[in-house]
Amino acid sequence: MYAYDELDRTLINERVSEFRDQVKRRLSGELTEDEFKLLRLQNGVYLQLHAYMFRVAIPYGTLSSKQLRRLAHVARRYDRGYGHFTTRQNIQFNWIKLAELPDALADLAEVGIHAMQTSGNNMRNVTSDQWAGVAPGEIEDPRIWSELIRQHTTLHPEFSFLPRKFKIAITASEHDRAAIKIHDIGLRLHRNADGETGFEVLVGGGLGRTPFIAKTIKPFVNGRDVLSYIEAILRVYNQYGRRDNIYKARIKILVHELGIEKFAREVDEEWKQMGDTELRLDRAAIEEVRSRFSYPLYEKLPHMPDELKQAAHDPLFERWRRNSVAPHKVQGYSIVTLSLKPVGGPPGDATAEQMDAVADLADKYSFGEIRVGHEQNLALPHVAKRDLPALFKALDRLGLATPNVNLVTDIIACPGLDYCSLANARSIPIAQELTRRFANHDTAGLIGRLHINISGCINACGHHHVGHIGILGVEKNGEEFYQITIGGRADENAQMGTLIGPAVPYAEVADVVEDIVEAYLALRDRPEELFVDTVKRLGVEPFKERVYATR
Amino acid sequence: MPLVKQGSITTDLFVHVADGTELPGDGAILVTSERFLADPEALLRRAGKTGVIWPNNRDLDDLVPYLDRLATVALVFPTFRDGRAYSQARLLRERHGYDGELRATGQVLRDQFVFMTRAGFDAFEVKKEADAAAFAETMKRYSVFYQPTGDGRLTALNRRMQQRHSESAGQ
Amino acid sequence: MTSPLEQKKIRITGPSVVTANRTWDGAVVYRTAQKGWSTELADAATVGTSDDARVLLAEATADDVGAVGAYVAPVDLKDGGKIQPGNLREHIRAKGVTIDLRVPA
Numbered sequence: 001m002y003a004y005d006e007l008d009r010t011l012i013n014e015r016v017s018e019f020r021d022q023v024k025r026r027l028s029g030e031l032t033e034d035e036f037k038l039l040r041l042q043n044g045v046y047l048q049l050h051a052y053m054f055r056v057a058i059p060y061g062t063l064s065s066k067q068l069r070r071l072a073h074v075a076r077r078y079d080r081g082y083g084h085f086t087t088r089q090n091i092q093f094n095w096i097k098l099a100e101l102p103d104a105l106a107d108l109a110e111v112g113i114h115a116m117q118t119s120g121n122n123m124r125n126v127t128s129d130q131w132a133g134v135a136p137g138e139i140e141d142p143r144i145w146s147e148l149i150r151q152h153t154t155l156h157p158e159f160s161f162l163p164r165k166f167k168i169a170i171t172a173s174e175h176d177r178a179a180i181k182i183h184d185i186g187l188r189l190h191r192n193a194d195g196e197t198g199f200e201v202l203v204g205g206g207l208g209r210t211p212f213i214a215k216t217i218k219p220f221v222n223g224r225d226v227l228s229y230i231e232a233i234l235r236v237y238n239q240y241g242r243r244d245n246i247y248k249a250r251i252k253i254l255v256h257e258l259g260i261e262k263f264a265r266e267v268d269e270e271w272k273q274m275g276d277t278e279l280r281l282d283r284a285a286i287e288e289v290r291s292r293f294s295y296p297l298y299e300k301l302p303h304m305p306d307e308l309k310q311a312a313h314d315p316l317f318e319r320w321r322r323n324s325v326a327p328h329k330v331q332g333y334s335i336v337t338l339s340l341k342p343v344g345g346p347p348g349d350a351t352a353e354q355m356d357a358v359a360d361l362a363d364k365y366s367f368g369e370i371r372v373g374h375e376q377n378l379a380l381p382h383v384a385k386r387d388l389p390a391l392f393k394a395l396d397r398l399g400l401a402t403p404n405v406n407l408v409t410d411i412i413a414c415p416g417l418d419y420c421s422l423a424n425a426r427s428i429p430i431a432q433e434l435t436r437r438f439a440n441h442d443t444a445g446l447i448g449r450l451h452i453n454i455s456g457c458i459n460a461c462g463h464h465h466v467g468h469i470g471i472l473g474v475e476k477n478g479e480e481f482y483q484i485t486i487g488g489r490a491d492e493n494a495q496m497g498t499l500i501g502p503a504v505p506y507a508e509v510a511d512v513v514e515d516i517v518e519a520y521l522a523l524r525d526r527p528e529e530l531f532v533d534t535v536k537r538l539g540v541e542p543f544k545e546r547v548y549a550t551r
Numbered sequence: 552m553p554l555v556k557q558g559s560i561t562t563d564l565f566v567h568v569a570d571g572t573e574l575p576g577d578g579a580i581l582v583t584s585e586r587f588l589a590d591p592e593a594l595l596r597r598a599g600k601t602g603v604i605w606p607n608n609r610d611l612d613d614l615v616p617y618l619d620r621l622a623t624v625a626l627v628f629p630t631f632r633d634g635r636a637y638s639q640a641r642l643l644r645e646r647h648g649y650d651g652e653l654r655a656t657g658q659v660l661r662d663q664f665v666f667m668t669r670a671g672f673d674a675f676e677v678k679k680e681a682d683a684a685a686f687a688e689t690m691k692r693y694s695v696f697y698q699p700t701g702d703g704r705l706t707a708l709n710r711r712m713q714q715r716h717s718e719s720a721g722q
Numbered sequence: 723m724t725s726p727l728e729q730k731k732i733r734i735t736g737p738s739v740v741t742a743n744r745t746w747d748g749a750v751v752y753r754t755a756q757k758g759w760s761t762e763l764a765d766a767a768t769v770g771t772s773d774d775a776r777v778l779l780a781e782a783t784a785d786d787v788g789a790v791g792a793y794v795a796p797v798d799l800k801d802g803g804k805i806q807p808g809n810l811r812e813h814i815r816a817k818g819v820t821i822d823l824r825v826p827a
Contacts (some may be wrong), residue, residue: 007707011695018692022662027746029787030681038632039662047791049815051748097747121632151697151707157669158641158700161634238638273646278699288711346821417811418819421791428821478809 001064001369002147003292004112012109015116015155019043020102027099042122042160044090044115045101048421054079054096055118056108060128060146060170061089061372065359068370070111072355078104083355085340085348087374087412087463088167089127090118094419116154121162121249123153123234127169129177130373133295134381136329139189140197142172144290145226148281151289152227159234163241164249166234167206170199174492179374181205181214181494182466184251185233187226198222203233203263204255205494207460212252213494215260217267223286228279232271236263296367296382301332305386317392319441323403325388334385336366338378338395339402339410343439346428347413348376357398365391375451376412377405407444408452408517409435412463416456416473417480423456425473425480425506430454433510438517447517450531453488466490468532469513470497480506486516486543487535500544504551512547519546553683555675556652558690560683563676565602565623575599581625584609587617595620604656607635611642618649623674628657637670644671645701664689669700734775736808737799739766740782741815742789750815751789753782759789763805763816768797 004012019039026036040046044055056071063071071091075083078100079093086092096104105115118125126146133141149168153159159166169178172189180186186202198220205214221229233251240258242248255263311317326335338358340348350358358378362370365387366380373379378400383391395401404410411434414420416427431454438444453467457474464470470485481503488497504512517531523542524534535543554563565579570586579600587594587603594601595617602623605614614624624643626636636655643649654674655667661682667675668690677683699706705713740753744761751759752766760766769775775794782792796808807813814820 005711007695007710011693011697011707014693014695018662027787032786033745033790035631035660035662047743047748049811050750050818051743095748099746121634154697155666155693156698157666158637159634160666161632161637235638239635243633243635284712284715285708288708288715344822418814418821426820428819432821480810 001062001294002059002143002289003294005292008112009109011154012112012114012116013106015043015114016102016105016109019105023098023102038120040098041120042117043101043105044118045096045098046119046421048094048415048419049417050419051095052098052101053419054093054101054104054115055086055090056093056113056115057118057125058089058091058113058372059125059150060132060143061130061374062132062143063370063372064111065362065368065370067111067113068355068359068362070108070113072352072359074104074107075352075355077107081353082349082351084346084415085350085372085376085378087376087414087461088125089130089372089374090125091372092415094415119165120160121164122160122166123156123162124165124167126150126153127167127178127183127374129171129173130371130379131177131326131335131381132172133293134328134330134333134335135173136327137173138329139172139191141293142170142187142189144286144293145187145189145199145223146170147289147293148227148286149230152230152279159238162234162238163243164246164251166237166251168230176490176492176494177373179463179466179490179494181492182207182211182463182490183214185230186214189223190220192220196222199226201229201233204252204260206250206252207463207465208250209247209458209460210250210253210256211460211465211496212256213496214252215255217260217264224281225279227281228274228277229267229271231277231279232267232274235270236266240266296369298330298333298382299384301384301386303331303385305332305384307386307389311389311392314389316396317389319445320392320396320401320403321388323407323441323445324401324405325383328382330382332385334383334388336380336383336388336391337373337405338380338400339405340377340400341404341410341435342399342402343409343435344432345399345435347411347431350378354398354400357394358400361391361394374412375406375410377410403441404444406449406451407441408438408447408450409441409444411435411452411454412467413454414456414461416454416462420456420461422459423473424458424475425456425482427454427456427462427471427473430471430473430482430506430509434513437510437514446527447521448527448530450517451490452513463490464488465496466494467497468535469516471509471513474503476503482506482509484509484512484516484547486540487532489532498540500540501548508551515547516543519543552676552678553680555677555683555686556673558687560686565600567604579622581623584614588613591617602652602654605639607633607639611639611647615647618643618647618651621651623652623654624649625654625656625676626672628655628659628663631658631660631663637666640667640670640672641700661685661689665693669696669702669704671701732775732779732794733772734769734794734796737768737770737797738775738794738808739763739768739797739805740775740778740792741766741795741812742782742792744789745787753778753792757781759785763797763807766797766805768799768805 188200202214371379417423455462455464466488485497581602600622755767798806
């Protein structure tokens with residue numbers, strides 16, 4: 001956990017006061033909507049179909065139980081009793097009133113939560129691996145760096161009016177759970193030959209209407225120089241990024257138009273000119289931030305406690321454990337994923353009651369800590385293995401033990417036309433129908449790892465391009481249609497999926513997905529061959545044939 | 552349009568001279584970058600101070616040779632959403648050592664005052680009268696800053712390190 | 723549904739209303755014939771020509787304090803003249819989300 005000090009607290013309180021003043025000026029007519037829009041966006045406030053939508057940051061996906069309870073309070077007091085966890089470690093409330101927003105922000109500020117820069121053309125929430133600090137084999141905790149970058153880019157006087165939004169993600173593990181290759185800047189923590197810690201820096205990734213996988217701009221930037229290097233990238237982007245066309249304003253377009261070599265030269269030139277800046281982090285500065293992350297005092301526990309041996313006779317427990325429980329770097333502990341994808345439910349939603357209950361479970365079983373991942377699930381990062389059976393029972397009662405993590409029903413979906421003013425088509429009902437089609441978790445387990453991603457428009461908030469199966473809602477003559485891609489992935493081997501054919505109407509989407517899955521089961525050369533690997537081996541043709549033969 | 556300097560509204564001594572119009576014999580003038588670069592020496596020789604309005608898409612390299620002889624540099628915010636002039640301001644102050652007046656022009660609104668000041672602006676052609684009047688009050692909004700710029704304000708990190716230092720010295 | 727945020731030229735092909743979100747709380751509102759706003763679609767002023775739509779939208783947009791993001795939306799008057807939303811997007815805005823929000827735990 002990162003503990004705010006007096007300075008962090010002062011800053012977010014000052015931000016709340018400023019926004020209170022801005023809202024007051026807006027409601028009195030002193031500020032026009034045109035002037036106010038950007039100010040509200042910089043505080044995470046959108047205007048959606050039904051109401052304002054309020055997006056709150058969960059930096060690098062780490063929450064304390066106290067913070068989660070406060071999010072539950074906001075859901076209850078200012079909204080309609082639930083919230084939606086997004087693909088970028090944020091939570092969104094869908095029904096908030098502008099006049100009450102300053103109070104909601106003030107309530108959150110009391111526990112060190114803010115909504116700064118969760119929208120707008122500035123640096124967005126810095127995201128990281130939801131298993132940071134607990135994953136076995138990690139180089140070091142990437143959240144130290146995430147926090148350094150978060151502070152550096154919060155209310156940055158030079159980069160608060162960039163050509164377009166800007167997203168950074170950081171990973172420190174071999175397996176990328178932070179989707180760094182689809183970010184404006186992706187940082188992969190590693191050690192060089194001299195044993196120094198630093199970053200492979202990737203730039204220009206992103207989805208939306210012009211999707212790109214990020215390219216490596218520098219294989220190694222020493223950790224102490226990471227802020228100045230990011231500053232150099234942002235300065236080049238701020239000056240040369242396109243501002244004439246909103247669809248061409250992201251850094252990926254600049255990188256694409258200049259080419260990565262030329263872009264890298266521009267950045268290097270700027271970086272050289274910056275010289276030995278105050279941005280160079282000495283050991284003491286890094287230690288200062290590191291010292292404010294607290295870690296649990298783990299007990300010395302057996303690898304296989306009796307409680308676990310006994311519970312192994314319960315098939316429901318075993319099925320859940322095999323699916324949702326991951327190894328921890330400390331013996332005797334586990335990382336537990338809490339699925340927010342119940343059969344028939346909207347992906348990523350949690351009720352205030354569930355949030356409160358998870359906060360209680362975190363206190364009881366996870367040293368008061370909760371994580372949020374980009375797959376729209378929660379995690380308890382430090383659960384003693386002996387507590388797993390009791391935790392399972394508690395989660396099951398809350399509807400949070402669906403054993404479908406990384407399976408076909410663990411669907412990532414944007415809010416779609418049910419909420420979003422940009423959407424062309426609905427996402428959530430498609431996801432709900434799919435979870436009903438694959439409601440048998442044993443069958444889903446036999447299908448194996450399969451990520452379905454759904455976006456309700458080309459802006460791709462549901463990351464459909466990188467879904468193993470991607471579903472994109474489009475509009476044709478006032479009707480909802482969906483384009484289907486297969487073979488995409490968001491991990492260290494990130495790539496865009498391939499379109500299998502013409503878009504299909506709303507009512508046929510679930511049938512098409514079933515056809516694709518059946519084709520895969522018939523085509524895979526052994527049960528261990530994952531869906532994406534079969535697609536890679538065979539291409540899209542056999543799937544296309546299966547889907548369109550009868551349509 | 553009110554001009555704010557040193558925290559309060561003040562009289563603007565500079566006359567904006569449009570391209571193609573005659574220069575006044577003396578007095579302080581602000582000219583466009585095109586007019587300035589057409590014959591900089593002539594402009595700098597005349598009696599009266601000279602300032603240049605520098606567009607946000609023009610490379611600063613062309614301006615740098617003249618910085619020590621300019622009385623003001625006016626950078627432009629065509630809309631408040633266009634943030635290029637923040638980078639130019641920091642480069643002028645922090646890289647090129649410019650210490651004359653640095654003026655924000657264009658759509659200059661209250662809610663950008665803190666950012667502009669931190670980037671190095673010290674004069675503001677403010678769009679709305681009420682915003683200009685609220686300048687000093689607005690500048691009090693923030694007391695904590697995370698990133699170092701050339702404005703001399705201590706960063707949160709500086710303050711934390713100082714505090715640690717004094718704590719360990721006091722032990 | 724093509725987002726009306728991208729609405730540039732106003733050309734209507736059937737009965738339409740002007741809708742927006744109320745500034746203080748974001749609620750869906752409709753422009754009334756009395757030059758005010760109502761949360762009830764039944765109270766909305768309907769227009770049948772592009773010229774009338776432009777006039778109604780201009781009036782609505784002029785009230786920047788009361789409501790934001792005004793645009794022209796199609797409606798259906800077939801059912802005995804009772805105003806109904808003219809497309810799925812407007813249906814969702816008028817009647818709410820199409821999904822079960824929560825599954826029982």
